[in-house]
Amino acid sequence: MTLLQVEALDCRYGLLQAVRGVSFDIAQGETLALIGANGAGKTTLLRAIAGAHRPATGRVWFAGADITHMPAHRRVELGIALVSEGRRLFPSLTVEENLRVASARRRGRWNVDTVLDVFPLLKPRRHMPAATLSGGEQQAVAIGRALMSNPRLLLLDEVSLGLAPVVVDAVYRSLGDVIGEGATVLLVEQDLTRALQVAGRVVCMLEGRVVLQGEAASLDRDRVVSAYFGLRRPA
Amino acid sequence: MRVQRWTRTSKLFTAGTLVAALVLAGVPLVFESDVVQKLTTLLILVLLAVMWNALAGYGGLLSVGQQAFIGIGAYGTVFFAAQGVSPYVAMLLATLLAGAISVPISLFALRLRAAQFAIGMWVIAEVISILVRLDQNLGAGTGISLIQLNQYEPNFRQAYTFWLALAFTVIFLAALFFLLRSPLGASLQAIRDDEDAARSLGVRVAARKRLLFVLAGFGCGAAGVLVVANTLFIEPSSVFSVQWSAYMIFMVLVGGLGTFEGPILGAILLFAIQTTFTQGGPWYLVGLGATAALFALALPRGLWGTIEERLGLRLLPVGYRVVEARRDETAA
């Protein structure tokens, strides 16, 4: 079953067009990696799906409903959660408060305790302000905060950015648990190897357009690399 | 090519202004003194609107305290005239005084932003008002007359005052026009659009804003001088009243914030409203306040800005088109 469908989406910042006519869809339970160089429009696309950026034209469908004009907080209620690039925690709130402001009306397995079980490194930090956490801990809170709404679709924007490799491994191990639960995940990742490992399918963007998409297993790495850098455009 | 066009516009502006000024200069020769007095009031409104727009429209500085300079101009005139200077010389001295005082005030006020600047300026106006009230020589709280002007025959006096108002208006309009047309103008608009970005590009934000602030200090001081010359009597509660700011905001918002012609249009509109509803009164002020708020929310470019947009009409192109800086769109 198709969970998310993006149809001919255009996103602009003033005169700058960040996303140009992008269409793709994600099936229930699928993990899809969005790859591409800096400035390819990945973050804008994710923000448009989450409702934080209003697209100029095009449509976004979620579970059969047109959500193009729905504000971000209503999409969270429907089951879309975005982990923003740069984590964007509420600095003066404690770890627990950061998690609990996000608990929406949706029922499911995620609550403060289950999130802390998946990210045990947060347990001793539970009552500390988010501003005092390390980068890895902050990333764990950011993912945990998104999980608190029991999302059907989890959007992850560069969760490994700025983190030590060991920490990235830990984050992805925890994510493995989440993905194993049957969640649908759309992730933006700079690290190609990791993206191809985690994702079932890959969409590659270049200068706001989708230039390549397919099953991760069936894609030839060289083809992905050339699409990534725009060395030659596949027909 | 660009330089050619600029030069032509500048020449057109100069010629147009001079012709308008010459025509207006004939007014006291033709009309009765009450008409002359009313037109002086109009010129004061134009001057105030243009100066407030210089601050807010081009400097992004929303002041609720320009009455400080109006008061300095008015009371400065009375003060210098009382020292035995000819009243018209006193008027020039008072204008210079207002401009001079705006320099030290700018050193401090321009460090403030948005609401802090707006209310900070208001408090400065209140402080100056209190100082005047404490001075018996300036009539304290009860007000004072510019008796030295009585030595002139009323018709001549009214004509002199009108010519002075005309001269001030032309001088300050021209000063702002050429300031905006100079390379400085582009950097001013950059500051207005995004102060931090402009600063990071190396624009000397503080110096540019100070220029506008001091210009507005001079201009509002000149308006204050004209107020006392036109009415002959002033008191702190009216000359330092925040009502002046309300008028300035109304004129600029309705006419067109950040457009050169808009404030002039706004001043003419306010003048027309004031002469139609001579009773004044609360309803008239309710209307002014509501209109200003409505324009701020629904028509931020004002009447002139909207006309420009719809018709592509630009009488006096002073710079690049500017778009209001938006807050984060996701606030919706």
Place this chain on the structure above:
Amino acid sequence: MTVANAVLQGVFLGAFYAVLACGLSIMFGVMRIINLAHGDVAVLGAYIVYVIVERTGVPAFVAFAVALPVMVLLGYVLQLTVLERSLKSGILTPLLATFGLSIVIQNLLQLVFSPDVRSLGGSAGSVTTASWQVTSGLSVSALGLLVLVVAVLLFAALQLFLSKTRAGWIMRATAEDADAAELAGIDSRSVYARATAIAVGIAALGGLFLGIRSVFDPVSGPTQLIFAFEAVVIGGMGSLWGTLLGGIALGVAQTVGAQIHPQFAVMAGHLLFLAVLIVRFGGGRLVLRTA
């Protein structure tokens, strides 16, 4: 009056300013906007209490209990109709819109109630007149003490709300990063409307105290706004406890200034405010701090 007594009276006066400033501080902390009609809203609250007292003869405090929900609702509507729109278009628009609103409120009050001076002092019972003589030079008025106690309780209650309740965390989260809050499922519009509703309700409390302490007329608002803003700035913008202390500092400056010269009272407050601005120049802190 001794200096000690002047300071004590200043603390009482300052507690009143802190109540006036509280709503302004909340709105600035949550939305980074200053409502230039805040003083007029407080005066409007005083008039609503006045009308209820006149019509029914109940004491002012009872009338306030009736007026409060009206004012809270008014704040909610004000946010959704005027302020919400102004937030979206640059930092000058909220100032311009609320300045226009301020003129509208003042003159509507003028139309309905005439420019006459009113007071709620007569309908507040014995609290307006009772006082205790502590020493020969030091006296404590019941009203001053009442305002101080209410102010401290008010700020403590807000502190508890912001630090202990989920609704409070949501308000702080929205204040710190509205975009991230939306993405965490928080309806920022509704949070803003709640913040303004609370702010207007507290402004009405300020209006009640204004009416009981002294007199008011339709154009009393701007002066109250200036004092409230001075308290907010002196206390460090956006900090709640700072606003309480800022109000008290302003009150003390005014009463001590009055010792020097009666006309110097307001001036001393202005000078303290300008001095704080000079020291801290610009770029006020934008985070709603709760401690």
